Amino acid sequence: MTITDVAKLAGVSPAAVSRYFNNGYISEEKRQQIEKVVKETGFRPSSSAQQLRSKKTRIIGVVVPKLASDPIAKTVEGMLDVIKDNDYHLMLGVTENDESREIDYIRAIESGNMDGAILFGTIITSEHKKTLKSCKVPVVVIGQEVSGMPCVYYDDYGAIYDVTRYAAAEGRRRLAYIGVTESDKAVGRERLRGFKAAMKKEKLYVDDSMVRIADFTIESGYEQMRELWNQSEDIDAVICATDEIAVGALRFLREKKVSVPKKVLITGQGNSNLVRAAGHDIVTIEYMYKHGGELAVRMLIDRMKGNEETPSGVKLGYEIITKQ
Numbered sequence: 167m168t169i170t171d172v173a174k175l176a177g178v179s180p181a182a183v184s185r186y187f188n189n190g191y192i193s194e195e196k197r198q199q200i201e202k203v204v205k206e207t208g209f210r211p212s213s214s215a216q217q218l219r220s221k222k223t224r225i226i227g228v229v230v231p232k233l234a235s236d237p238i239a240k241t242v243e244g245m246l247d248v249i250k251d252n253d254y255h256l257m258l259g260v261t262e263n264d265e266s267r268e269i270d271y272i273r274a275i276e277s278g279n280m281d282g283a284i285l286f287g288t289i290i291t292s293e294h295k296k297t298l299k300s301c302k303v304p305v306v307v308i309g310q311e312v313s314g315m316p317c318v319y320y321d322d323y324g325a326i327y328d329v330t331r332y333a334a335a336e337g338r339r340r341l342a343y344i345g346v347t348e349s350d351k352a353v354g355r356e357r358l359r360g361f362k363a364a365m366k367k368e369k370l371y372v373d374d375s376m377v378r379i380a381d382f383t384i385e386s387g388y389e390q391m392r393e394l395w396n397q398s399e400d401i402d403a404v405i406c407a408t409d410e411i412a413v414g415a416l417r418f419l420r421e422k423k424v425s426v427p428k429k430v431l432i433t434g435q436g437n438s439n440l441v442r443a444a445g446h447d448i449v450t451i452e453y454m455y456k457h458g459g460e461l462a463v464r465m466l467i468d469r470m471k472g473n474e475e476t477p478s479g480v481k482l483g484y485e486i487i488t489k490q
Contacts, residue, residue, distance in 0.1 A: 167180065167207060167209050167436070168212065169184060169187075169459065171209075172200065172203050172204065172207070172209055175203045175207070176196075176199040176200045176202070176203045177199060178192075178196050178199060178200060178335070180250060180417065182196050182200065183200055186200045187211050189396075193307045194467070196287065197444060204304075206405075208242045208309075209251030213456065219270075222282055223279050223281055224228065224254050224281060224486065225254065225255045225256075225257055225279075225280045225281060225376065225467055225482055226254050226255070226256055226257070226277070226280065226281060226282050226284065226463070226466065227257050227258075227259060227271070227274075227280045227282070227283040227285065227395060228245065228257070228259070228273035228284045228286075229259045229261060229268055229271045229272065229275075229281070229284070229285045230256050230258065230259070230260055230261070230286045231261050231262070231263045231265075231268075231286055231288050232260065232261075232262060232263055234440035235262055236436060236437075236439055236440070237436050237438070237453065237455050238286065239456045240303070240310065240455035241286070241456065241458055241459035242256075242448040242459060243456055243459065244311060244455070244456035244457060244458065244459025244461075245284070245459040245462065245465075246459075246462045247459075247460060248459075248460050248463040248464055248467075249405055249463055252461075252463075252467055254359060254467070256418060259274070259275075259321075259461075263288070265288050265289040265291065265294070268285060268288070269293055269294060269297050272285065272297050272298065272301060272305065273281075273297065274314065276301050276302050276303055276418070276437075281303060281304075281470050282301060282302060282304040282305065282306075282347075282462070282466045282467075282469065283301070283304075283305045283306075283422060283465060283466075284301050284306050284307075284308060284359035284462050285305060285306070285307050285308070285310050286308055287296070287307045287308065287309045287310030287317070287319075287352070287383070288295070288309075288350055289347075289349045289350055289351075290307075290310055290351065292313055294312075295312065295314075295315075298312070298315055299314065304316075304466055304470050305467035306318065306462045306465050306466045306469070307319075307414070308459070308462045309352060309458075310351055310352050311351070311352070311479060311481070314478075315478070315479075316465055316466075316469060316478050316479070317479050317480075318458045318461050318462045318465065318479075318480050318482065319352060319404040319479070319480075319481055319482070320340050320352065320358040320453045320454070320481065320482050320483075320484065321482070321484055322352045322353060322356040322357050322360065322435075323356040323357070323359055323360040323363075324356040324360065324483075324484070325357070325360065325435065325436070325453070325484040325486075326356075326358075326364070326407075326409045327361070327362050327363055327364045327367075328364075328407065329405065329433045329451060329486055329488060330360070330361050330365060330405050330433075331367065331368060331431075332363045332367075332486060333403040333405065333431050333433065333447065333449075334364070334368040334489075335382065336371060336403075336431060338402045338403035338431055339370060339401045340376075340398075340401050340402045341365065341370060341376070341401075341402070341403045341404070341405060341406070342377070342378070342394050342401045342403070342404045343361050343376065343377045343378070343404070343405045343406075343407075344378045344379075344387060344390045344391065344394075344404060344405075344406045344407065344411050344415065345357060345358045345361075345377070345378070345379055345380070345381060345406075346380060346381070346382060346406040346407050346408065346411075347380075353374075353407055353435075354409065355406070355437070357407045358407075359378070361405055363452055365438070369412075375397065376394065376397075376398070376401070376423070378390040378393065378394060379476065380407075380411050380414075382408055382410055382411075383410055383411075383414070384410050384411075384414040384417065385414060386411065386414060387406065387410060387411030387413065387414020387417075388414035388415070388417050388418045389410075389414075389446050390403065390411070390414075390415070391414060391415035391418040391419065392418050395418065395419070395424075396420065397419045397448050401430060402429065402430055402431065403431040403432075403433070404430060404431070404432050405433050406432065406433060406434050406435070407435060408434060408435050408436060408439065409434035409435060409436040409437070409438040409440050409441045409448070409450055410434075410438075411434065412432050412433065412434030412441065412448050412450070413434070413440045413441065413444060416432055416434055416444060416448060418483045419432075420459070426447050426448075427446075427447060427448075427449070430448065432447065432448050432449070432453075433448065433449040433450065434448050434449070434450040434451070434453050435450060435451045435453075435455070436450060436451065436452075436453065437451065437452040437487050438450075439468070446489055449486065449487065449488050450486075450487050451483050451484050451485070451486060451487065452484060452485045452486075453482065454482040454484070457482065458482055461480060461482075463481035465480070
C-alpha cells in the first residue's frame, strides 16, 4: 500500500495522510478516518521515504563513558522508554572513559545525519564546550552542569553534604574521604566540596591526609582504604564518592576483620547492584537516574522540534538509603 491508497480508502487527500504521519495539522474528522484505515490495514509509511522528505533520520546518538555502570544502565533505560514512545532510535557510542573521544563522537554524530545527541558528561574541557556550542544538531548533556548548554544533572554537592552530616549524627567524629579527580566537576569537585562544607557545619576537623583520590574502580577504593588504615586506625567513617570505591573500602576492612558499620561507617553514591549485594553494610545515595534519562530525551526532542523555551538546565534530587 501507498499513502495514495490509504487516502482513497479514507476518503481524504494524500496530503492529509502525509500530515497525519508527520504530526501536521488535520481536522479531527479526517484524523479519525485515516486512523481507522491505518488500524484496519496495518499500514506504515516507508521510513526511508519519510527521511528523504523531512531530512530527518529519527536517530539519537548517545555517548557514554562505559557500559559496566549501574547509573548509566538506569539512565539509558529511562531514555529508551521515551525514545520508543516517540518513534526514535538510539545509537550508542562508548568512549571507554577517554574524554577526548567524546568530542570525536559528537563530531561523528553531527556529520552522520543524526537528529540530535545526548552526552554523558565526565570531564568537560574548553574543547568540549567549543564543540558542543558549535554543533549543528541539538545536544543535551547529562550528569554535568554546563553553562549555556541544555543539561540534566544531579545535586552532587547536596547528597554528599547530607550523607556526611548523617555520619556525624551517628556519632562519627574521625571521618575520611575517598573521592575522584576534581577534573570531573560533579563527582570530583562538587562532592568533595559538599564533604568539606558538612564537616565545617558539624565543627569537625578536615585532615587533608584523610582525603584521598581514587579511580572509579573497586580496586582503587581498596588501595586507598588500605593506605588510610595504615595511616590511622582511628577512622570511624569513610565517605566515598562512588559505590565502586565504597565496595573496595568495604572489601579491605572485611579482610582486616573490622566491623562495618559498627566500627567504621562506609557511605557510597549511586545505590548500585554492588552496594545492594553488600546488604546493610554500606549507606548510599539513590539518584533519579531513570527519570534523568527520560527528561534528557524529552528535552532533546523539544530542541529538535525547534522549541527553545525548554529549560536550559534541570537539577534532580536524591535520597539517602540506609538499609538495602
